[in-house]
Structure formats: C-alpha cells, structure tokens
Amino acid sequence: MIDKVNQMTISELSEGLRTREFSAEELTRHSLQMIEQKEPELNAFITVTAERAIEDAKAADKRLATKAETNPLLGIPGALKDNVCTKGIRTTCASKTLENFVPPYSATVADRLADAGMVLLGKVNMDEFAMGQTSETSYFGATKNPRNTNRVPGGSSGGSAAAVAGDEAVFAIGSDTGGSILQPSAFCGVIGLRPSYGLVSRNGIVAFASSLDQAGPITRTVKDNALVLNAIAGHDPRDTTSLHVREPDYTVGITDGVKGLTFGLPTEFFGEGLAESIKDAVLDVAKKLESLGATIKEVSLPSLKFALPAYVLISSAEASSNLARFDGIHYGYRAEGAESLDDVYVKTRSEGFGAEVKRRLMLGTFALSSGYYDAYYKKAQQIRTLIGSEFKRVFASVSMLIAPVAPVTAWPLGQSITDPVQLYLNDIYTVPIGMAGLPALSLPVAKDEDGLPIGLQLIGNRFQERLLYRAGVSIEEVTR
Amino acid sequence: MSDYEAVIGLEVHIELHTKRKIFCFCEIKEDPAPNTQTCEVCTSMPGTLPVMNREVVEFAVKAGLAVGGTINHMSQMDRKNYFYPDLPKAYQISQNEHPIVSGGKVDIETEAGQKTIRLTRIHMEEDAGKLVHIEGEGTLVDCNRAGVPLIEIVSEPDIRSAEEAIAFLKKLRAIMVYTGITLARMQEGEMRCDVNLSVRKKGDKTLGTRTEMKNINSFAFVGKAIEGEFKRQVDVLEAGGTIIQETRRFDDKTGQSTSMRTKEDADDYRYFPDPDLVPIRLEDKEIEALKSEIPELPDARKARYIKDFDISAYDAERLTDERDMADYFEKAAKATTAPKTIANILISDMPNLQKDHPLPDPVKLAELADLQADGEINSSTAKKVLSALLETGVSPRQYVAEHDLLQINDEATLLPFVLEVLKERASVAEDYKAGKKKALQSLIGMVMQKTKGRANPVLIRTLLEDRLK
Ligand SMILES: [Zn+2]
Numbered sequence: 037m038i039d040k041v042n043q044m045t046i047s048e049l050s051e052g053l054r055t056r057e058f059s060a061e062e063l064t065r066h067s068l069q070m071i072e073q074k075e076p077e078l079n080a081f082i083t084v085t086a087e088r089a090i091e092d093a094k095a096a097d098k099r100l101a102t103k104a105e106t107n108p109l110l111g112i113p114g115a116l117k118d119n120v121c122t123k124g125i126r127t128t129c130a131s132k133t134l135e136n137f138v139p140p141y142s143a144t145v146a147d148r149l150a151d152a153g154m155v156l157l158g159k160v161n162m163d164e165f166a167m168g169q170t171s172e173t174s175y176f177g178a179t180k181n182p183r184n185t186n187r188v189p190g191g192s193s194g195g196s197a198a199a200v201a202g203d204e205a206v207f208a209i210g211s212d213t214g215g216s217i218l219q220p221s222a223f224c225g226v227i228g229l230r231p232s233y234g235l236v237s238r239n240g241i242v243a244f245a246s247s248l249d250q251a252g253p254i255t256r257t258v259k260d261n262a263l264v265l266n267a268i269a270g271h272d273p274r275d276t277t278s279l280h281v282r283e284p285d286y287t288v289g290i291t292d293g294v295k296g297l298t299f300g301l302p303t304e305f306f307g308e309g310l311a312e313s314i315k316d317a318v319l320d321v322a323k324k325l326e327s328l329g330a331t332i333k334e335v336s337l338p339s340l341k342f343a344l345p346a347y348v349l350i351s352s353a354e355a356s357s358n359l360a361r362f363d364g365i366h367y368g369y370r371a372e373g374a375e376s377l378d379d380v381y382v383k384t385r386s387e388g389f390g391a392e393v394k395r396r397l398m399l400g401t402f403a404l405s406s407g408y409y410d411a412y413y414k415k416a417q418q419i420r421t422l423i424g425s426e427f428k429r430v431f432a433s434v435s436m437l438i439a440p441v442a443p444v445t446a447w448p449l450g451q452s453i454t455d456p457v458q459l460y461l462n463d464i465y466t467v468p469i470g471m472a473g474l475p476a477l478s479l480p481v482a483k484d485e486d487g488l489p490i491g492l493q494l495i496g497n498r499f500q501e502r503l504l505y506r507a508g509v510s511i512e513e514v515t516r
Numbered sequence: 517m518s519d520y521e522a523v524i525g526l527e528v529h530i531e532l533h534t535k536r537k538i539f540c541f542c543e544i545k546e547d548p549a550p551n552t553q554t555c556e557v558c559t560s561m562p563g564t565l566p567v568m569n570r571e572v573v574e575f576a577v578k579a580g581l582a583v584g585g586t587i588n589h590m591s592q593m594d595r596k597n598y599f600y601p602d603l604p605k606a607y608q609i610s611q612n613e614h615p616i617v618s619g620g621k622v623d624i625e626t627e628a629g630q631k632t633i634r635l636t637r638i639h640m641e642e643d644a645g646k647l648v649h650i651e652g653e654g655t656l657v658d659c660n661r662a663g664v665p666l667i668e669i670v671s672e673p674d675i676r677s678a679e680e681a682i683a684f685l686k687k688l689r690a691i692m693v694y695t696g697i698t699l700a701r702m703q704e705g706e707m708r709c710d711v712n713l714s715v716r717k718k719g720d721k722t723l724g725t726r727t728e729m730k731n732i733n734s735f736a737f738v739g740k741a742i743e744g745e746f747k748r749q750v751d752v753l754e755a756g757g758t759i760i761q762e763t764r765r766f767d768d769k770t771g772q773s774t775s776m777r778t779k780e781d782a783d784d785y786r787y788f789p790d791p792d793l794v795p796i797r798l799e800d801k802e803i804e805a806l807k808s809e810i811p812e813l814p815d816a817r818k819a820r821y822i823k824d825f826d827i828s829a830y831d832a833e834r835l836t837d838e839r840d841m842a843d844y845f846e847k848a849a850k851a852t853t854a855p856k857t858i859a860n861i862l863i864s865d866m867p868n869l870q871k872d873h874p875l876p877d878p879v880k881l882a883e884l885a886d887l888q889a890d891g892e893i894n895s896s897t898a899k900k901v902l903s904a905l906l907e908t909g910v911s912p913r914q915y916v917a918e919h920d921l922l923q924i925n926d927e928a929t930l931l932p933f934v935l936e937v938l939k940e941r942a943s944v945a946e947d948y949k950a951g952k953k954k955a956l957q958s959l960i961g962m963v964m965q966k967t968k969g970r971a972n973p974v975l976i977r978t979l980l981e982d983r984l985k
Contacts, residue, residue, distance in 0.1 A: 121563040134562070141556045143563060240563040247791035275565050276794055354791055357595050360606030361560055365657070367604075381599050404597070404786035413788060 038066055042203040046260040049206060050108040053100055060100065060111030064093035064155050067113040071157065071204045077185055080198040082118045082128055082176045084158040089113065092155040099153060108263050110153030115205040117196050118159040119166055120251065121240040122146050125156075129242050130174035131164045133368035133388030143240020144272045145209060145251050152267040157205050161195030164390045165359060166216055166244040168192050169459055170452060173392045178449060183225055183489055187446035190220030196254045197224035207255045207264050211241055213248045214347050215441075215466025218478040221254055222441035222491020225480040227261045227508070228254045230466075232498045233473030234279040236265075237272030243358040245351035246277075248470040258479065258508035262286035265501060281499045290505040295329030297507060300434035304340040305465055310443045317482035317490045318440050324514040325438075325507070333434055337426045339419065340468050346416035346423075347467040348460060349403045353413050355393075356400030362388060395456060424472045431497040436504060440465055441491035445484045469495055477504040481515045520715045520753075522746045523723055524675035525636075526738075528688060529666050530698050531643070531706040532575045537663035538642045539566030539609065550648065550658040558663035560604035565792050568593070572665040573796055575697040576616045576640045577806050579667055582695045582813060583635055583688075585620030587803050593640075593793040597786040601657055602644040610668075611639035612787040616796065622671075622691065623815060624683040625833075633684050634672040641666050667697075673712065673723065678739040678746075685709065685735055686837070690814045694839045708733045711741055711766075714759070715749045724749070725759040729766045729773050741766040745773055817842055825855035834863055844875055851882035854889030861885065865902060873906040880905055884912040896969050897921050924971045927979065930963075933971070934979045937962045948984055956980060 038058050041049060052058055068086050075081060096111035116122065119129045121139040123146075128134045142150070150156070163173040171194025172178040179194045181187040182202035189198040193210030197220035200208050210217040212230035221228025229252040236251050243249060253264035263286075270282040301322060306315060322332050364370035364384030371383035389397070403412040430437070442462055452459050469476045475496045480489040492511065496504045536543055540557035557564045580587050594612040620635035643664040648656045669688065675681050689700045689707060700707040709732050714724035727749070729741050744766075749759050763782070764773040812820070814836045821832040821842075836842045845862055849855035858881065866875075875881075884905060888898040893916055901912045901921070916922055924930050937959060938945050948955035956977070963976045 119563075121561075127562075129562075137562065139556075139561060139563065141561065141564075239565050242562040243792075245791075274567060276567050277565075277792065353788060357597050357607050357786070357788070360597060360599065361562065361604060363599055363606055365601050366560065366606075367562060377601070401786065404788055406784045406786070409786075409788070 038062055041066055042070070045257050046108055046112055046206060046255070046263050049112055050110070053096075053111045054103075060093040060096040060155060061090065063111065064089050064113050064157075067155075067157055067204060067206070070202070074182070074202050074204055077180060078182055078198050078202050078204070079177050079179050080160055080189075080195045080202060080204060081115070081158045082130060082161050082174075082195070083126055085125055085156055086158075088125070089155050089157050092150075096153050096155060105153070107152045107267070109149065109267050111155060112153070112206050113155040113157050114149065114264075115157045115160045115196065115199045115208040116146060116149075117162050117193055117208070117210050117251075119162060119211060119242040119244075120146055120159075120209060121242065122156070122159065125159065127159065127242065128176070129165045130162045130176055131389065131393070132175045133362045134242075135175065135369065137367070139240075141240065144237035144274060145268050146240065148268050149209070154267075157199075160199050160205075160208055163192035163194070163216075164393050165242070165355070166192040166211055166213060166249075167355070167392050167396055169215075169219060169462055170449075171195060171198075171220070172449065173390050175390060180449065181224055181446050184446065184487070186448055187488065188223065188449050188452075190223030190442075190446060192216040192220075193228075193254065194220045197221050197226050197228065200224070200226045200254050200256060207253055207260060209251055209264075209268070210254050211244075211249055211251045212470065213244050213351055214470050215463050217252050217254060218441050218466045218469070218476055218491070218493055219463070221478040222480065222489065222493075223446040225489030225491075226254055226256060227258055227480075228252065228478040229261050229265060229501065229504070230469060230476045230478075231265065231269065231501060232281075232475040233470070234277055235269050235282060235475070235499065235501070237270075237275040237278045239272055239274040243354075245354040246358060247354060248347075248351055250470075258477070258505055258512050259287060259290060261477070261508075262290060262502075262505045283502055286502050286505060289502060290509045292506055293328060294325050294507050294510045297435040297503075298331040298333055298433070299325060299507070300333050300335035300430055300437045302340075302430070302437050302439055303334060303336045304338070305439035309461070309464075310440060311445065311484070313482075313484040314440045314443065314445070314490050318438065318492050321481050321492055321511055321515065322438055325510065328510060328514070335430045335434060335437070337423070337430060337468070339422045339426050340464075342419045343423055343468040343471055344460065344464050346419040347463070347471055348399070349412050349416040350420065350471075352396040352400030353403045354400070356397045356404065359389075359393070359397060364388070392456070420471050423468055427468075427472045427474060427497075436497070436500065436507060437495040439493055439495060441478050441493045442466070445486070445488040445490060465493070474498060475501045475504060477508050479508055479511060481511060519717055520746075520750045521676055521718050522742065523673045523714050523716060523726075524677075524681055524742060525673035525712040526671045526675065526681060526684065527710040527712070528669045528671075528685065529708045529710075530579075530669065530692055530700055532572055532665040532667060533698050534569060534571045534575060534665055536569055536571070538569050538572045538640070538665035539663055542663065544664060548660050550656070551660060553660040554662070558604075559659050560662075566609060566790070568793055568796065569665065572640055573616065573798070574806055575665070576638060576667050577798065577803060578695050578697050578810055579669070579692060580617030580620060580638050581803070581807050581810055582691050583620035583622055583638075583669075585617040585635060585638060587798060588614060588616055588618060589798050590614065591616040591796045593790045593796070594787045595790045598783045600644070601655065602647050604645060604657075604659060604662055608642060608644060609790055609793070610641035613789075614795075615639035622684055622687050624680060624687050626679050626683050631674075631680065633674045633680070636670040636672055638667050638669050641668060673714075678742040681711070681742055682735045682739050685738060687814070690837055690839075694813050695810055702734050705733050709738055711738060711745070713742060713745050713749070715746060715753065725761050727759065727761065728763045730763060730776075732766050732768075734768070737766065737768045740771045741773060744771060748773075814842070821845075821849075825849050825859070827856055827859045831859045831863060835859060844878055848878035848881045848885070851879045852885045852889075854885045857885040857889045858882065861902065865899060869903060869906055876905045876909060880909070880911055887912055887916060891925060891972065892916070892922055894923050894970070894972060897923065900969075921970055924967055925975060927975070930967070930971055930975055931979060933963050933966045934976065934983065937966065938980075938983060945984060956984075
C-alpha cells in the first residue's frame with residue numbers, strides 16, 4: 037500500500053490513515069525517503085525538518101487513534117514556502133540576508149495547518165523574497181522542474197510546486213503576488229490556487245508587496261486544494277486586511293458540474309506571444325466545457341495592457357519599504373568592516389540581497405521619490421482601480437474567466453536570468469489577477485510538444501473560490 | 517532687531533495615554549526594563565502586521581474636537597520611510613495625505629491680550645525606539661517606546677514671539693490633559709516640540725526662509741530656542757547673508773542651535789499609504805459620542821470660576837492650568853462660603869506646604885476656609901491648621917477646638933491682654949506716642965504672643981490705638 041501513496045489524494049490518504057492501512061509515521065517516513073532520494077537533483081527544499089516531521093506524525097497517530105478527529109489534513113505531510121514564518125525553524129526567504137533568521141513566532145497559516153494536524157516536512161525553495169519567475173534567484177540554488185529537470189519549475193513558489201510534483205510533499209503552501217502560485221503550478225503540472233485578497237491571513241508571511249500578497253495551496257488534485265484552503269482561509273485579527281468572508285466548506289458542490297455556468301474567454305489573454313500549443317489546449321478545454329452544458333463567451337478587458345507596468349511599480353514600491361528593515365541593525369545579515377552608519381546600510385544591503393531584489397528595490401524607491409510619486413506610483417494605483425472595475429463589469433455577465441496561465445511552458449534553466457524585462461513579460465496573464473484582488477485556480481490540462489505541462493487558469497470574482505473548484509473538478513475529469 | 521518679526525509655526529508631539537501601543541497588544545507601563553515592553557509586532561519582526569488600536573483613533577478624535585478641528589470621516593495611515601537605528605521597520609507609520617483632523621484653533625492670552633493661533637492638522641503616528649549609548653558596549657536599541665501612540669499637532673505660522681509660543685504650548689497642553697488623552701509630562705518626554713521659524717521685516721507679507729529645530733522638550737527651552745534663532749537669523753540678514761533652509765539641533769545645555777542638515781541632504785520620506793492598514797472610517801454617530809465625553813475645557817472653566825466663585829482672572833487662570841487642581845478647587849469651592857479663601861490657600865499657601873503630602877480632603881479644606889472667612893480663626897492660626905490638616909488629615913474644626921485656637925474676637929476677653937502689654941512695655945508705648953509708628957506693630961505682636969496667636973489682629977490694633985491716643 038505504502039508504495040502507492042504517491043498517487044493518492046488527501047482524501048484517500050486520510051482514509052488510509054483512519055483505517056490503519058498505514059500510519060502517519062509510515063507516510064511521513066515515506067515522504068522523507070522521497071525527499072532524500074530526490075533532493076540532490078530537485079533542490080526543492082531549503083530546510084528539511086525531519087525530526088519535527090516524525091514528531092508531528094507521532095502526534096497525529098495519537099490523535100488518529102481517538103477516532104474523534106475528522107480533519108482530513110491530520111497526519112498528511114506538507115511543506116511551507118520559506119517566507120512563511122515558523123517558530124523555531126529558520127525562515128530564509130531564500131535570501132542570504134535571512135540565512136540564519138529563526139522566527140520567535142509562527143504565521144497564522146502555519147498555526148492553522150498545525151492545528152489541522154499537518155506534518156511539517158520542511159521549508160521549500162523560492163525566488164529570493166518571492167521576486168522572480170523561475171526560483172533561480174534563490175541564495176540556496178535553483179530548484180529544478182520534476183517533470184523535466186533541465187527546466188525551471190517556475191516561480192516564485194517553485195519549491196512548493198516542485199515538492200508536490202516530485203511527490204516529496206502531498207501538498208505545499210505557496211504565496212502569490214503577481215503569479216507566484218499560478219505560474220509554477222502550471223510549469224510543474226500541479227493544482228495551485230491564488231485566493232482572493234483578504235481570504236487568507238498574511239500575518240507571518242514575510243511581505244513582498246503587501247497589497248498583493250496572498251498565500252495559497254498547491255496540491256495534486258482540485259479537491260485536495262479545497263481541503264487545504266478549508267484549513268487556512270478566514271479572518272485573522274492579526275491581519276486587518278483579512279476579511280470575514282470564508283465559506284464553511286470549500287468542497288461543497290464541487291462535483292456539481294459546469295452545466296449552466298458561463299465562461300468568459302478574455303481576448304487580451306490570447307494575443308501575440310502566446311504559444312500555439314497553449315492556445316489550442318485552452319480553447320480545447322473551452323470546447324469540452326461547452327459540450328458539458330457550459331456557455332462560452334468572448335469578453336474584453338482593454339486596460340489589461342497597462343497591468344504589467346502598473347504591477348511592477350506598485351509591487352516594487354511596496355517591496356522597497358517592506359524590505360527596508362533588513363538593514364543589518366535590526367534584521368538580517370550585517371556586513372563586516374563598515375566605517376559609518378551609512379556604510380553599514382550600504383554594505384549590508386549590497387551584500388545581503390541578490391541582483392533581482394536590488395533591481396526591484398531601486399525601482400520601487402525611485403517610483404516613490406518626491407517628484408516622481410504622482411507620475412509613477414499614483415498613476416499605477418489609478419490603473420489598478422481601472423482594472424478592478426473592468427473585471428467587475430465582466431463578472432456581471434460571466435461566472436468566471438478561462439485563460440492560459442503563461443504564454444509559454446517551462447523554459448530551460450539559466451536561459452532567462454539575463455533579461456529581466458523579457459522575464460517580466462511572462463507574467464502578463466497573472467499580474468492582473470493580483471492587481472484586482474481576484475482568486476484564480478491554475479491546473480494542468482495538456483502537455484506541449486516537449487512533454488511539458490500546459491496550465492490553464494480559471495479566474496473568478498472575489499471570494500468565488502468554490503465556483504472555481506467546481507469548474508476545476510470538471511476540467512480535471514475532461515482532461516484526464 | 518526691532519525692525520524684524522519672527523514667524524513661527526510649531527509641531528507638537530504628544531504621547532497618548534492609552535492602555536496599549538498603537539499597532540500591537542503590548543501594554544504601556546511606567547519605566548519598564550529595556551526591551552520588556554515589546555512583541556514581534558513592535559519590534560517589526562519580518563512578517564508581522566500592524567493592527568490599529570481603536571483607542572488611539574478615539575483619543576485623536578477627542579484631541580481634534582477639543583481644539584475645534586474638523587474630524588475627517590476617512591483618514592489613512594502612511595509610511596514615512598527612512599533609515600535610522602531607532603526605527604525597526606525603517607519606516608514610521610504616520611499620516612500624510614489624509615490626517616484624522618484638519619484645522620482647529622487655540623486661544624492664547626499674553627500681556628498683549630488675546631490671540632487665536634490656528635491649527636493646520638492633527639495626525640496619529642507611532643513613536644520610534646530609543647538608542648542607549650553604553651560606554652564600552654556601543655549603542656544599543658531599546659524598543660519599549662516603539663509603537664507608543666503619538667499625535668502630532670501642527671500649527672499655522674501664526675506665532676510671533678517666544679512668549680506667544682509658550683502661551684500656546686501651555687494652553688495646548690492644558691486642553692489635551694483636560695481631555696484625558698494624555699498626561700503630557702514634559703520631563704518624561706511625553707510632549708515635545710519642533711519649532712519652524714523664519715524672520716521678516718515688520719509689515720512684509722511674504723515669508724522668509726525657515727529653519728526647523730527638532731525635539732525640544734520644555735517650555736523654557738522653546739523660549740530660549742526661539743530667541744536664539746530669531747537673533748541668529750536677524751544677524752545673518754543684517755550682515756548681508758541669506759538664511760539656508762535647514763534642520764538645526766537645539767542644545768539645551770548651551771542654549772544654542774547648530775546646523776544638522778540642509779535641505780539638499782534632507783531625507784526624502786517617500787510617503788505612501790500603508791497597505792497593511794485599511795483606511796480609518798468614522799461615522800457621525802461615533803464622533804458625536806466622543807464629543808459627549810469631552811469635559812469642560814480650561815477656557816470655559818476659567819470663565820465659569822470667575823463668574824461663579826468671584827475670583828480674579830489671574831487666580832482663575834492659575835487654578836485651571838492643571839485639570840487635577842481645577843477639579844480639586846471646584847470641589848472645595850462648592851463646599852465653602854468663601855471660595856476666594858480657597859483660591860488664596862491653593863495659590864499662596866499650599867505650594868510651600870504641600871510638597872511631601874497629597875492634597876487633603878477638599879471638604880476639610882472648605883471647613884478651614886469657612887473658619888478663616890468667618891473670623892473664627894485668624895490667618896496665622898489658619899496656616900497652623902493647614903499644616904495639621906496636610907500632615908494628619910484632621911478636621912480643622914475639631915483641631916481648633918482641641919487646641920483652643922478660636923480667635924478672640926470680643927473686647928472684654930482681649931482688653932486685659934492689651935493692658936498687660938502696655939504696662940509691661942511702657943517704653944515701647946512711649947515710642948509710639950512720640951511718633952514712632954512702627955512701634956505699634958511690635959505691640960500687636962506682643963499681644964498676639966500673650967494670646968498664643970489667637971487674637972483678632974484688627975481688634976488688637978483698634979484697642980491699642982484707642983489706649984495710645
Ligand atoms: Zn508590541
């Protein structure tokens with residue numbers, strides 16, 4: 037039985053744990069073995085917490101023995117992106133500057149998963165401070181795509197997606213600012229949800245861009261995803277941007293099918309630059325949905341062409357402020373040999389941050405500078421408002437949007453790191469979602485000519501996660 | 517010098533006396549050991565988020581209402597970005613574009629008369645930590661103060677002198693303390709002031725280039741700083757120089773200010789709305805409720821005391837400076853028929869005696885005032901009784917009875933003492949008759965001594981004068 041767990045869903049694993057086909061400890065040891073076996077190549081983990089995992093598993097086995105516990109995550113091994121603070125476990129954000137940072141507190145997401153009985157396998161790799169599309173900017177080395185180890189896993193939650201795709205973890209938590217859950221899920225062929233802004237607490241997740249960041253689950257199946265969301269969603273008094281809007285159970289109605297739903301195909305997501313194979317795959321799914329009784333409708337969001345530059349300005353501006361505390365005095369690496377206070381700051385931050393982070397911090401600092409604020413930051417916020425109202429208009433006539441996640445599939449390692457602008461352009465289909473605070477579900481629907489996963493995303497109106505899961509289950513069925 | 521006038525605007529930081537810090541749940545204690553009044557939020561651990569303490573908002577609204585400002589229904593917290601070791605996030609959460617209060621005014625009284633100083637705004641912000649320099653160890657950071665709530669009150673440049681500035685600060689402090697939102701203890705740094713000052717020729721309408729002096733924490737130093745900076749700027753202009761826009765550091769030891777940094781190398785704070793904090797919305801209902809909690813303020817009290825208790829404007833001003841004192845005076849004044857006597861005791865006698873004792877029961881003080889005003893005891897006995905009251909809390913009437921201190925007000929009792937003195941000190945009496953008027957005072961003193969201080973001094977005088985005609 038234990039050799040089949042790699043193919044099993046959370047519900048099946050949970051059933052197996054409850055019927056004592058295997059124990060949480062056995063399941064966990066299996067995961068740790070997978071990690072040991074695959075890590076030398078994948079490098080999905082920054083820190084493996086093997087001892088903690090065994091402890092968690094033993095505790096879960098005790099809870100399972102009482103039979104009163106019904107939480108489906110009890111005893112299930114998972115991983116957290118390394119920007120999710122974990123008490124007593126170092127949390128690096130894949131940066132040299134936080135190489136030795138051990139938080140004295142845990143993120144709300146980590147606490148909620150621990151309460152649900154998750155077994156913590158460790159902390160997974162990412163782009164430094166979640167800035168990047170390939171997980172290559174990590175101070176701890178690049179993660180490789182388990183579907184093809186010559187390819188990038190996407191980013192910034194590349195470690196989360198790779199750990200799940202590589203069968204190291206049953207599920208992982210990622211974080212998404214401009215596509216950091218959606219795109220790596222697509223690249224690695226797993227299911228990723230970027231929740232609506234305000235659904236999941238940001239408390240304890242080291243901020244990149246506060247008005248955009250959301251943590252979300254990456255899983256093997258759509259239903260697994262809903263089960264993990266069940267554990268993490270909901271208002272947190274420690275995050276006043278989190279709202280009292282969660283559904284009691286995100287799995288309710290997810291097998292109801294798509295009959296009667298209207299899917300919008302946004303013209304702007306199918307323009308120049310989109311790989312033919314991806315376009316075909318998404319349109320093919322649309323056709324299949326139609327045959328299941330859904331309505332497909334073309335829609336347009338003309339302001340989307342401004343989304344990327346506005347996103348870059350806003351996210352960089354917020355990052356320049358959020359990352360200022362890594363000054364070598366309060367937090368983070370401190371450079372040796374500084375001769376003055378200014379010198380401490382300059383040397384520390386020059387040495388502590390990688391190139392991509394520094395590029396964005398400089399850009400963001402500039403965008404907020406006196407004399408440029410109105411032209412850049414303020415204008416970008418206006419565009420953001422405009423994008424939000426366009427989405428709102430579209431959602432008056434469609435249940436959700438169906439679109440590609442990225443214009444291309446996973447590209448070779450080392451290829452893109454030299455051209456940041458080209459790299460940013462790969463985010464065009466995911467940044468508008470964060471800008472409007474919307475939820476989106478990324479799921480693999482086909483393979484391209486190189487055998488690499490092709491991702492499709494369902495974009496919903498705010499807090500319509502359950503509807504996305506419902507359509508996601510149907511798509512899962514028709515593309516199996 | 518006299519051709520010039522100073523144009524002064526003040527930025528006053530006042531610590532709000534809330535139970536907890538502005539963005540976390542740390543309780544604010546008196547004199548905590550370094551870094552014991554901290555948590556992961558106020559030390560700005562990566563990943564932490566601020567949560568607005570609603571009590572801070574309410575206090576800021578009260579501050580605005582107390583000075584007649586407009587309470588904004590929507591206000592926003594902004595980030596003020598700069599690097600300094602006492603600032604753990606490397607930004608301070610403050611308000612820039614949308615402060616909680618706009619406008620307002622403070623009426624002041626100086627020798628020149630009444631004047632209104634307009635306010636620009638009041639905004640909320642967090643205090644930074646404190647740097648502690650320890651010989652041999654270097655500089656350490658204490659985050660106890662980080663996240664202590666402050667309001668900054670910004671005045672229009674309506675102030676023209678050190679005297680006006682001090683009057684403004686005193687009145688502002690009194691108003692805020694009355695409102696109950698702050699203790700504003702200057703020596704604890706709970707009220708600090710930045711001075712913006714420029715000079716111009718009297719009659720000029722345009723403003724000169726201003727300088728800013730930061731973090732001055734006493735009224736006297738504000739006065740000194742203004743006088744010094746006014747003179748410095750006038751001297752520069754008179755010598756044909758120009759004023760540079762700069763921040764200056766006032767040294768309270770030397771009374772001088774020195775240049776800290778000029779506009780060119782001033783920080784660009786890169787303000788932007790803090791995305792971690794949702795905008796603060798206030799309903800009329802809520803504002804009205806807070807308005808009803810604002811007590812009678814110093815100016816209103818002063819006017820009422822003059823009217824109800826018939827005391828002088830000067831006395832009323834001094835009694836309403838501090839809310840505790842005003843409350844005390846009022847309790848005592850209401851229990852007596854002689855509020856003026858209460859005012860005298862509180863202003864003249866009490867400050868010398870009260871150092872080591874708390875204020876006595878106001879009803880007992882009223883009893884003492886009644887005894888004195890009704891002539892049942894004289895003023896020197898009154899002082900004695902006051903001391904006893906402060907030390908033991910004894911009832912004045914009881915004390916007077918027990919110590920047989922009632923004033924001798926009848927001729928029949930007093931006359932034998934007078935005659936005795938005149939007999940014993942015949943030579944002094946002769947001096948008086950010979951025109952040495954001072955001698956009478958000494959005779960009065962002798963009679964007083966014989967009566968153990970109980971005699972009515974006016975009656976002694978009358979009796980003596982009659983006998984020495
Ligand atoms: Zn705190």
